[in-house]
Amino acid sequence: GAVVSQHPSRVICKSGTSVKIECRSLDFQATTMFWYRQFPKQSLMLMATSNEGSKATYEQGVEKDKFLINHASLTLSTLTVTSAHPEDSSFYICSAFPGTANEKLFFGSGTQLSVL
Amino acid sequence: GENVEQHPSTLSVQEGDSAVIKCTYSDSASNYFPWYKQELGKGPQLIIDIRSNVGEKKDQRIAVTLNKTAKHFSLHITETQPEDSAVYFCAAKKMNTGFQKLVFGTGTRLLVSP
Numbered sequence: 244g245a246v247v248s249q250h251p252s253r254v255i256c257k258s259g260t261s262v263k264i265e266c267r268s269l270d271f272q273a274t275t276m277f278w279y280r281q282f283p284k285q286s287l288m289l290m291a292t293s294n295e296g297s298k299a300t301y302e303q304g305v306e307k308d309k310f311l312i313n314h315a316s317l318t319l320s321t322l323t324v325t326s327a328h329p330e331d332s333s334f335y336i337c338s339a340f341p342g343t344a345n346e347k348l349f350f351g352s353g354t355q356l357s358v359l
Numbered sequence: 360g361e362n363v364e365q366h367p368s369t370l371s372v373q374e375g376d377s378a379v380i381k382c383t384y385s386d387s388a389s390n391y392f393p394w395y396k397q398e399l400g401k402g403p404q405l406i407i408d409i410r411s412n413v414g415e416k417k418d419q420r421i422a423v424t425l426n427k428t429a430k431h432f433s434l435h436i437t438e439t440q441p442e443d444s445a446v447y448f449c450a451a452k453k454m455n456t457g458f459q460k461l462v463f464g465t466g467t468r469l470l471v472s473p
Binding site: 247249277284285286287289292334336338346347348349350351352353355 | 391393395400401402403404405408410448452460461463464465466468
């Protein structure tokens with residue numbers, strides 16, 4: 244299957260700092276990327292949908308000023324958690340969609356964010 | 360909107376036994392149903408998927424069945440092995456629509472004991 248690379252895998256930061264997470268599609272161009280959040284022992288919660296060259300679409304209840312998404316190219320999307328607080332601690336996962344010719348959705352390896 | 364329910368939430372089996380995980384969906388327009396395996400601390404991995412134009416698909420020890428009338432689909436794992444232990448998620452979506460948004464089930468924690 245297609246490879247989606249996500250970095251970093253783990254980050255620990257102090258409250259009030261900003262953290263950037265990168266998501267790259269390594270062997271295909273991703274017209275659409277998705278960002279999910281997952282709490283322990285829970286399902287994936289979609290945060291936002293990112294399309295290359297346009298503004299991200301956020302799910303209800305997700306603060307767009309808190310979670311900044313940039314999809315500057317067909318192979319890279321970034322999620323920046325601004326002014327992180329302990330309640331932002333979670334597992335963040337990106338996924339990439341190759342395009343309508345292929346319905347499969349591939350996921351990155353996830354980023355465990357711990358805010359102290 | 361679409362809603363996907365998944366059962367059971369946990370499943371414990373002995374090595375070599377079969378495991379079955381069931382999902383139901385609410386939107387009859389959904390026509391693509393993938394299954395993902397997630398190991399601890401990792402992202403979900405696509406293990407098998409099925410489209411609504413078929414009723415069953417098999418890949419070695421893994422199979423998925425779909426009943427469109429009842430809006431049910433199931434994952435079947437035969438001859439389970441300890442390395443099958445993980446959390447499994449079902450999902451549903453409508454193909455060829457907008458942003459290809461997947462709706463996930465709540466997950467099943469499978470434990471295969473040696």
